[in-house]
Amino acid sequence: MTFGEQSQARGRRIGLVCLAGFMGSGKTTVGRLLASQTGSRFVDLDERIETAAGMSIREFFERHGEPPFRELEHETLAKVLGESAESGEAAIVALGGGTFAQAQNRELLRKAGAAVVWLDCPIEELIRRCATMTNRPLFRDELSLRQLYEQRLPSYQIADARVESSGEPREVIARILELEWFERVGR
Numbered sequence: 001m002t003f004g005e006q007s008q009a010r011g012r013r014i015g016l017v018c019l020a021g022f023m024g025s026g027k028t029t030v031g032r033l034l035a036s037q038t039g040s041r042f043v044d045l046d047e048r049i050e051t052a053a054g055m056s057i058r059e060f061f062e063r064h065g066e067p068p069f070r071e072l073e074h075e076t077l078a079k080v081l082g083e084s085a086e087s088g089e090a091a092i093v094a095l096g097g098g099t100f101a102q103a104q105n106r107e108l109l110r111k112a113g114a115a116v117v118w119l120d121c122p123i124e125e126l127i128r129r130c131a132t133m134t135n136r137p138l139f140r141d142e143l144s145l146r147q148l149y150e151q152r153l154p155s156y157q158i159a160d161a162r163v164e165s166s167g168e169p170r171e172v173i174a175r176i177l178e179l180e181w182f183e184r185v186g187r
């Protein structure tokens with residue numbers, strides 16, 4: 001059973017759409033615009049992690065390393081999903097690049113009834129975009145980025161939907177809005 005089928009079998013909660021995908025795939029930009037277009041609340045998981053940590057993600061990685069980051073990411077996701085369930089408001093959540101690659105996070109998302117959209121962007125374009133970013137601790141060099149991408153692909157592939165995200169944000173949003181289930185789940 002794919003992630004989507006499992007999620008569906010449990011009965012999805014109306015209005016919780018999460019954007020997954022590699023660093024540079026456009027989760028935050030697309031999520032923010034999509035939320036304003038659909039009248040949903042927007043939550044950026046990385047931003048919430050930084051608030052919880054009281055420092056930037058880069059600084060957190062430098063001080064504590066990746067395993068404590070993954071723990072904080074998991075706790076913060078649980079909090080965000082809990083708040084969303086409590087408020088009952090429609091929400092678009094931009095996940096971090098590694099969030100959906102962690103089994104314990106997929107489990108949380110499944111339990112929350114979230115619909116997960118993978119913003120799929122070719123690796124060459126991701127490398128181009130990441131090259132200009134200074135706040136990504138996991139971007140060391142091109143080879144390690146390619147390896148991380150390969151390692152994460154199988155996780156992204158089990159999202160509920162895949163949307164090509166190499167173009168302009170408005171094109172990506174149009175594709176998400178065209179998804180057959182978005183009418184039922186996303187509004």
Ligand code: S3P
Nearest residue numbers: 022023046057096097098136137
């Ligand atoms: C990470 C991606 C980042 C952020 C952290 C770890 C990853 O999010 O969560 O630096 O593991 O790929 P973005 O994908 O929003 O850059």
